[in-house]
Amino acid sequence: MSTLPSRPAESGFDPARGGTAVLGKSVIVKGQIFGREDLTIDGEVEGTVELQEHRLTVGPNGKVTASVKAREVVALGTIHGNVEARDKVEIRKEAKLVGDIRTARIVIDDGAYFKGNIDIVRAEAPRVASAPKPAVPVAPTGTSPGPGNGGPAK
Amino acid sequence: MSTAASKLQSEPTSRPSNALAEFCSSLEERPGLAILDFAPVNQGTISFVTNYGHKLYAEDFLHQLDQCFGVETLNQLGIEPGPDLLEHHANPLLASRFFASALNFTDESFDGALVWDSLEYLAPPLLEQAVEKLHRILRPGAYLLALFHADSPFDSRAEPAGASSSYRIQDGRTLMMTPRPYREFAQVFNNRMLERMFQDFGSVKFFLTRNNLREVIVRK
8 A cells, every 4th residue: 555645636626625616707507506515606607506515605706696505605796695504604895795694603894795684593502412300300490591691792 | 185184084983872772772682683784784783783693684775875866877767867866865766766675674574773874865755755664664662773963063063964974883882983985964853853753653762972963762
């Protein structure tokens, strides 16, 4: 067996690691895009884009008129449509996004344009394996903190 | 104007706001509220509102006003802009185009609205429609925060007419203001005019601030 460290191909594209696909600025796609790798769109897309575990980047020339689902969405161009990103949405300066956003975290630069609803979905705390129930019910000792009780982070 | 002076004028400034404090106290009542923000989208207000577990709808009201009543749009529609763009606020066709994109929500969609100083830039026919729509889209008990510049042009403390700012929440008691390009007020209001404007709402509360920016909390 070779002891040499494995290298990505000369082109820099390493399919084993999952590369980044690119739709260049002269490319127009109408329809559905599903992917299992990161995707950069610098052209025009109309339809739906779904990259469940990966990142979608809409480049400065990109125009996406579609509902988008991805792990992470970075907008430098234009998106018209609802965006659902499990981890994060970034809307950079000069970007334009019209649609509703549902994500865990959002970063918006000053100068970006956004019109729509922002719904931050808090990641649920990992569930602890259910403890054995006591034979005798235990009286509550206090109120548990509900969502929003803590107020905004300072 | 020197570069240093123009740079100074474009720097954001902060100020305490009792009206904002009252508005924010309403956010603590329960999670899951829907809040409408008329300012250009910004991280400060988003983080503040969503950290309570609420949803924020970003509207950028003045951007939409410019889209519908700006010189470029008027030219595209074959309408002579003329010297006073505010005159076009009385045009029913333009008004219906405007409200097709702005404040186009179902009844009782929101529990709060951060209107800031946007209403000062609407001429009467458009203003009345906007306030009527705000009344319609807010739920009973909802809070609305609006700002109005002083009506006394002789008061040296008053901010000059057209000294427009973009507003965001810095914290629950502090506003951050970033100067915007000059924009002409459609009209300047006194308290009586404001009471009349919000007469369909349940209550109107005024806070007069040091720089004569009148803060108003309206409750439906």
